[in-house]
Ligand SMILES: Nc1ncnc2c1ncn2[C@@H]1O[C@H](COP(=O)(O)OP(=O)(O)OP(=O)(O)O)[C@@H](O)[C@H]1O
């Protein structure tokens with residue numbers, strides 16, 4: 001498995017796979033590869049941009065990286081899970097005061113600075129515009145001011161970098177999100193497909209738990225109808241007897257984090273005791 005060793009996708013990738021129960025040990029910040037005990041899994045820490053090539057060539061079987069760099073690599077990879085982070089878009093932008101920004105029209109001869117030459121060239125070719133692509137490693141946003149280009153094609157998330165550099169977004173080339181990628185060849189191998197499926201399921205369980213809480217409370221048996229109204233839950237709340245107490249039961253349920261305030265105050269109103277809410281690490285439905 002390959003995961004980004006630095007940059008925007010690194011931290012969330014590590015957090016996800018750790019929560020999924022993949023133990024990276026203590027050395028992962030320094031070592032570029034970690035053998036995960038018990039799982040027969042080796043994790044490689046490499047640049048997000050290189051991961052599509054490593055997956056495509058079979059150097060690794062699967063990995064986490066952005067849809068943007070995967071599309072830029074021009075490889076036919078299989079996206080097996082969207083990870084709900086690293087959301088951004090590759091966009092064309094031009095200086096606010098330029099004719100391009102005012103009219104939104106892009107004409108032959110336009111010079112576009114980008115670290116995404118493949119996707120940007122394709123974008124202009126598809127529109128029949130002959131553009132000059134100026135490849136830069138980063139900081140594309142400064143290129144119009146430097147006179148290096150008329151426009152840029154770069155990643156936008158909140159838009160604050162564009163605003164700070166007085167650039168106006170003209171059009172989206174592609175939307176992107178971090179995802180788990182593999183190849184059809186790997187999926188055609190039943191053994192690898194099963195093992196990657198298991199890891200992907202574990203990662204999905206972390207995503208599904210996100211924002212949900214586990215609530216527990218003791219209530220009088222006579223108030224159980226009220227509890228069902230307060231906590232619709234996944235298939236309704238679980239009800240457990242309390243040893244030595246025939247009138248009270250313990251109820252437990254998964255709730256959405258947004259509901260937590262309402263659920264707790266409604267449970268209090270019906271006389272519940274020992275109300276507890278807890279974060280959920282994984283949820284396998
Ligand atoms: N502002 C952002 N918000 C969300 N995701 C982003 C953002 N910028 C980049 N990404 C995602 O993170 C991936 C890696 O970007 P990152 O900036 O970490 O790499 P880099 O620019 O090549 O490296 P570095 O910035 O460390 O030199 C991008 O390909 C994209 O999928």
Ligand SMILES: O=P(O)(O)OC[C@H]1O[C@H](OP(=O)(O)OP(=O)(O)O)[C@H](O)[C@@H]1O
Pocket residue numbers: 008138139141154155156157158159160161162
């Ligand atoms: O729309 P925004 O929220 O401002 O995000 C967009 C910026 O984020 C990325 O850069 P990053 O911060 O990763 O720095 P980099 O240029 O070193 O990659 C990207 O290259 C943009 O410059």
Ligand SMILES: [Mg+2]
Pocket residue numbers: 007008
């Ligand atoms: Mg960056």
